[in-house]
Amino acid sequence: MKVLVIGGGGREHAIVWKLKQSSLVSDLYCAPGNPGIGKLAKCVNIKAEDIAGLVEFSREMKIDMTIVGPEVPLVMGIVDEFNQAGLKIIGPSRKAAELEGSKAFSKEFMEKYNIPTAKFHRVYSFEAGVQALEDYSYPVVIKADGLAAGKGVLICSTAEEAEKGLREILVEQVFGDAGKEVVIEEFLEGIETSVLCFVDGKTIVPMVGSQDHKRVYDGDKGPNTGGMGTYSPNYAYTDVIAQQVMVQVLEPTLKGIQGEEMDYHGILFVGLMITQDGPKVLEYNVRFGDPETQVVLARLESDLAEIFQYILREELDKIAIQWSSKAAVCVVLASEGYPDKYEKGKIIKGLKKIETDIVVFHAGTILREGEIVTSGGRVLGVTAIGDTIEEARSKAYDNIKEIHFDGMIYRRDIAVK
Structure with a gap:
């Protein structure tokens, strides 16, 4: 094939x-x-x-x-x-991809199909946004409606921060057309988890749980990024919670996909917050998450190409997907300044010194005059497998010591919790 x-x-x-x-x-x-x-x-x-x-x-x-x-x-x-x-x-088709392409569309979808999520407002102007903020306590979440490469979500601790965020998105248009509309959401407290699913239009099959680290600095500080590292399994995602998610989130989502007559043969990513009131959906992505994919596929024992064949035939219910009981940890090596401005073209050294059972996934690299150099904010994802998360984490960080490029930054607390 x-x-x-x-x-x-x-x-x-x-x-x-x-x-x-x-x-x-x-x-x-x-x-x-x-x-x-x-x-x-x-x-x-x-x-x-x-x-x-x-x-x-x-x-x-x-x-x-x-x-x-x-x-x-x-x-x-x-x-x-x-x-x-x-x-x-x-x-997914263009219509189904709106679940990620528009935050407002996805929130309305969740509301229509009774999928638990945070309280929200849709606003089109700075003035309307400031008025809507009166209904929320702090911190509050402000999201650009469209695609913003993982950077369009602001967590604001004060009214001043929230108004600044609204002004940047709606008036200064820092995210361009993606910010023509803004979704204001209540801030959810709990444990974040990512659930990737295979979908064939008739059946939805969740993969093993993982957890991403969105903030750029240790201790979950600094601006949100596309993800600075991840691990699987996520021990907060227990069998009990997984069953809750299936009944309260995944099955209604599939019902919604069918109800809206969406052509969906692919991957659905569900970002969840496990709150005291149960699981609530933070967002949908309509493809594999990054860097969650790096640890989830590291634990997949079944043939991925075969799974895709079953999806295309709408026979997902006929395959038993196998997963490793081992743990996986991925630490992202990024360029200094990410997720804002950063320099490119830095030579990457030490990749040949990496242990054979470690996989270094390239995220933002190019080949220039025989050298591998940086070309993005997130540059590499050092991924290790171990019998426990602690073992996988230790292996990943031990190998990171061998890699260097000017301005290399990474979090030192991935999978600590």
Whole structure:
């Protein structure tokens, strides 16, 4: 089977790494890929947003299955275009991708299908936002409605901070069109957990739990990022809570997908807060999470390509997916200044010194004059497996000591809790 993975980050490296282990996959391509992915698959110089170019390549190469990593092409409607061209693809339709593409749409969806979530307001102007804030206590959460590369969520501790956030998004338009509308939400306290699910339109199957660390600095301080590290299993996600989530969140979400006549054959990410009142949904993503994918797929024992085949046939209920009982920890190495301004082009040293049972997923790297250099905010995801989280964590940090690039930053408390 010829398989194409779309994207070029750490999540896509993890997907390619897992697909490479499948006996069903004969040829593996990635567009555009990165130097780490290039050791496992043939990288194709087509951007993830170039849907016409990707359709043409898939037709020309007779690709049997395409997996979409990032959210932007999904929201742009890549699945609809591939389906129209008679090409098999893993991912939700444009309509279904609005669950991630619009925070307001997803909140209305949750409300309509009685899915537990935080109280919210939709506002279109700074003045309306300031007025809506009167209904909330602090801290409060302010979200740009559209896609903002994981940076459009502000947690504001005071009224001054909240008004500043509203002004930046709605008036100064720091997130561009993504900030034409804002969702104001009550702040939920509890333990955050991420649940990735396989979805075939008829069945939803959760994967093993994981927990991301969103803030850039140790102790959950600093601005929100796309994720600075993650671990699995998440021990807060007990069997009892998993059952609650299935009944109160996943089954109603599937009912909503069917009720809205959404074409959904792919991955659904549910960001949850386990509160004193039970699990509540923070957000939906319509693809594998990053860096959650790195630890979840590290624990997957079943053949990922085979699972995708079952999804396309709408037969997910006929496969028993197997998971390792071991633990996995991923620590993100980032560029100084991330998630704001950072420099690129720093030479990465020490990758050849990494132990063979450690996987270093490339997130923001390029090849320049024979050297691997930084090209993004999140650069590498050092991922280790162990019998316990403590063992996996220790292995990951021991190997990080071998890696260096100018301005390298990382959290030293991933998986401590």
